[in-house]
Amino acid sequence: MSAPARHASGATVDFEHVSKQYDAHAKGTPGAVNDLSFHVPAGRICVLVGPSGCGKTTSLKMVNRLIEPTAGRILIDGVDTAGRDVTELRRGIGYVIQQVGLFPHQTIAQNVATVPRLLGWPAARQRERAEELLALVGLDPGRYRNRYPRQLSGGERQRVGVARALAADPPIMLMDEPFGAVDPIVRERLQNEFLRLQEDLAKTILFVTHDIDEAIKMGDLVAVMQLGGKLEQFAPPAEILANPASEFVARFVGADRGLKRLSLSRVSELDLRPAVIARVGDASAEARRRSATDPFPYLLLVDESRRPIGWIADAAIPSEGRLDERLAHSMSPLINRRTTLKDALSMLLDADVQAGIVVDRTGAVLGLVTADMIAERMRETAGDARFAAVDLETIERAGAIGAIEGAAQPSEPAPT
Amino acid sequence: MIDWGWVADHLDHVAFRTLQHLYLAAIALAIGFAVSFAFGVIAARWRPVNVVSTAIAGLVFTIPSLALFAALVPVTGLSILTAEVPLVLYTLVILLRNVVAGLQAAPPDVREAADGMGFRAAGRLWRVELPLAVPLIIAGLRVATVSTIGLVTITATLGDALGGLGFFIYEGMNRFFLTEILVGAVPTILLSLVADRAFVWLQGRATPWAPPRGLQPESNA
Ligand SMILES: Nc1ncnc2c1ncn2[C@@H]1O[C@H](COP(=O)(O)OP(=O)(O)OP(=O)(O)O)[C@@H](O)[C@H]1O
Ligand SMILES: [Mg+2]
Numbered sequence A: 001m002s003a004p005a006r007h008a009s010g011a012t013v014d015f016e017h018v019s020k021q022y023d024a025h026a027k028g029t030p031g032a033v034n035d036l037s038f039h040v041p042a043g044r045i046c047v048l049v050g051p052s053g054c055g056k057t058t059s060l061k062m063v064n065r066l067i068e069p070t071a072g073r074i075l076i077d078g079v080d081t082a083g084r085d086v087t088e089l090r091r092g093i094g095y096v097i098q099q100v101g102l103f104p105h106q107t108i109a110q111n112v113a114t115v116p117r118l119l120g121w122p123a124a125r126q127r128e129r130a131e132e133l134l135a136l137v138g139l140d141p142g143r144y145r146n147r148y149p150r151q152l153s154g155g156e157r158q159r160v161g162v163a164r165a166l167a168a169d170p171p172i173m174l175m176d177e178p179f180g181a182v183d184p185i186v187r188e189r190l191q192n193e194f195l196r197l198q199e200d201l202a203k204t205i206l207f208v209t210h211d212i213d214e215a216i217k218m219g220d221l222v223a224v225m226q227l228g229g230k231l232e233q234f235a236p237p238a239e240i241l242a243n244p245a246s247e248f249v250a251r252f253v254g255a256d257r258g259l260k261r262l263s264l265s266r267v268s269e270l271d272l273r274p275a276v277i278a279r280v281g282d283a284s285a286e287a288r289r290r291s292a293t294d295p296f297p298y299l300l301l302v303d304e305s306r307r308p309i310g311w312i313a314d315a316a317i318p319s320e321g322r323l324d325e326r327l328a329h330s331m332s333p334l335i336n337r338r339t340t341l342k343d344a345l346s347m348l349l350d351a352d353v354q355a356g357i358v359v360d361r362t363g364a365v366l367g368l369v370t371a372d373m374i375a376e377r378m379r380e381t382a383g384d385a386r387f388a389a390v391d392l393e394t395i396e397r398a399g400a401i402g403a404i405e406g407a408a409q410p411s412e413p414a415p416t
Numbered sequence B: 001m002i003d004w005g006w007v008a009d010h011l012d013h014v015a016f017r018t019l020q021h022l023y024l025a026a027i028a029l030a031i032g033f034a035v036s037f038a039f040g041v042i043a044a045r046w047r048p049v050n051v052v053s054t055a056i057a058g059l060v061f062t063i064p065s066l067a068l069f070a071a072l073v074p075v076t077g078l079s080i081l082t083a084e085v086p087l088v089l090y091t092l093v094i095l096l097r098n099v100v101a102g103l104q105a106a107p108p109d110v111r112e113a114a115d116g117m118g119f120r121a122a123g124r125l126w127r128v129e130l131p132l133a134v135p136l137i138i139a140g141l142r143v144a145t146v147s148t149i150g151l152v153t154i155t156a157t158l159g160d161a162l163g164g165l166g167f168f169i170y171e172g173m174n175r176f177f178l179t180e181i182l183v184g185a186v187p188t189i190l191l192s193l194v195a196d197r198a199f200v201w202l203q204g205r206a207t208p209w210a211p212p213r214g215l216q217p218e219s220n221a
Helices: A056-063 A085-089 A107-113 A114-118 A122-136 A155-166 A186-202 A212-218 A235-240 A249-255 A257-262 A284-292 A340-351 A371-381 A386-398 B004-009 B013-046 B047-062 B065-076 B078-105 B108-116 B123-160 B166-174 B178-206
Strands: A013-020 A033-040 A045-049 A071-076 A093-095 A173-177 A202-209 A221-226 A232-234 A275-280 A298-302 A306-311 A356-359 A367-368
Touching: A013 A056, A033 A056, A033 A071, A033 A221, A045 A056, A045 A212, A056 A071, A056 A173, A056 A202, A056 B123, A085 A093, A093 A155, A093 B108, A107 A114, A107 A155, A114 A122, A122 A155, A155 A173, A155 A186, A186 A212, A202 A212, A212 A221, A212 A257, A212 A298, A221 A235, A221 A249, A232 A235, A232 A249, A232 B004, A232 B166, A235 A249, A235 A257, A249 A367, A257 A340, A275 A284, A284 A298, A298 A367, A340 A356, A340 A371, A340 B166, B004 B013, B004 B178, B013 B047, B013 B078, B013 B166, B013 B178, B047 B078, B065 B078, B065 B123, B078 B123, B108 B123, B123 B166, B123 B178, B166 B178
Parallel strands: A045 A202, A045 A221, A093 A173, A173 A202, A275 A298
Antiparallel strands: A013 A033, A013 A071, A221 A232, A298 A306, A356 A367
């Protein structure tokens, strides 16, 4: 989930009762997209997710009118797209297609500058912009600008595809499985890089994937679709995981949705357990007394700057003399405040002493996190839509949600 | 066996016939290319046009060239027109197919990307589809050129005023004079080879983006 942007450069996107039937004669049969309504606030990533053939691509292509809806309206910043000149509309919407679709006969720089060229920018500005964007997506312009697409790896092409879509700085981006054609490791890197970019760009993004994990990671809002182009649930990821709206959604997000929710929370959201600590050179007797008053059976030995050295079992603390480093017999994984609860838990399960040591940027101890605390945290948020409530507020501030009826609304926050 | 003296005496004539040969071939190729290009752009867009023109082209190709020349004589006489009409037709038949295939060679994802980014139809044709058609168009030109250079020799049957290097082959055959036949045939073969290499070179220059020769241009899926 991307952090809320400082300034939203994006536009709002509204689907209002949008349907698409490819076969105009087959009246009565469920179409490819069925009465789709939702509101995407400016600057947010909305992920369309669902099984193959559920109408995600169709929905996306109706926004830039590569496909015309059979019924309903799509509004951008409140303006019906049907009334706009289709070429102008498309030049104002960044489009990343699954198969990338780079122009094989053009250099990377020319590919990136496609829309600026269509818009008639001066050649020098096109070139500058292409280089700027290549750098932005992590490709060295000096190395890549004059290459042809066939000379790039799959991951590099995907980056160029994203750069090309961003070239004319459109307020809206449509991304159809933009990271689909690469291996999981590269995909993860591209996802992270893109989320970092989006913090500054603050585009309104419609993002298609069939991978629920990607949806949860990338989406501020997630639209879960069902075969026949029906919207099953439209809500922030935490809400979808905590309160699936239907049997279908629950099955689609998977039996491990509890674990998935762990990846949405970070250690910084926990009230850390204070650690009983002692410095090297402290009096053993005093440390032993302090540790005995705390139920946790270990004392944490730290150095001059409060950086952890290791655990000393209560029973192993000498009754006299001074503490020294050789007493520390084991160490726990070091965790920082940005670590997800999922990662923290998995690190904990591997450790000798079942507590993770949370440290700050300098490596100094902040406190401890235990598996119990994580489980407790999950119980607190299960069934209560605290996360959803936060996002609902931002949506309401962005306006217009009351105007859209039906399935588009995230379910109400549960009374607390 | 070969009468080198005869060859030396006829160098001027050989030069003249070589130029005439090139001239006859070039006219046929230029007209054939222009027509097949214009037609190909239309046929690539409208399926019915494509179906009909492919059928006609297939039919034309089955007519023996000699028969076609003969059939035209009553209409156009022993003129250059009689020589060029069949040459243009054969060029057309070969090129049209390649122009259409070339214009349809742009992978669907590339077309969709072009549409999605706001190309108009004409812009997409000139900026995307046409450049991507170049390898197949040049491949067609190669075949058409080699075939036309060969066919020009047959126009010698229409009289001394035509035929290019074919004049020597035709006359040599009538006189059972091997030297003269070779003076016609060997330069014809050389012309074909040189033209073929020229197109290979042009191909490389015109499409630096394409994978090395021998491979089809890949889609960037
Ligand atoms: N051009 C078309 N003509 C007719 N039917 C189509 C067309 N395009 C898509 N469909 C049908 O519409 C439905 C939705 O297709 P769509 O491509 O939107 O699915 P999707 O959710 O993007 O699937 P995937 O995850 O496989 O890409 C499918 O049943 C598909 O067969
Ligand atoms: Mg799709």
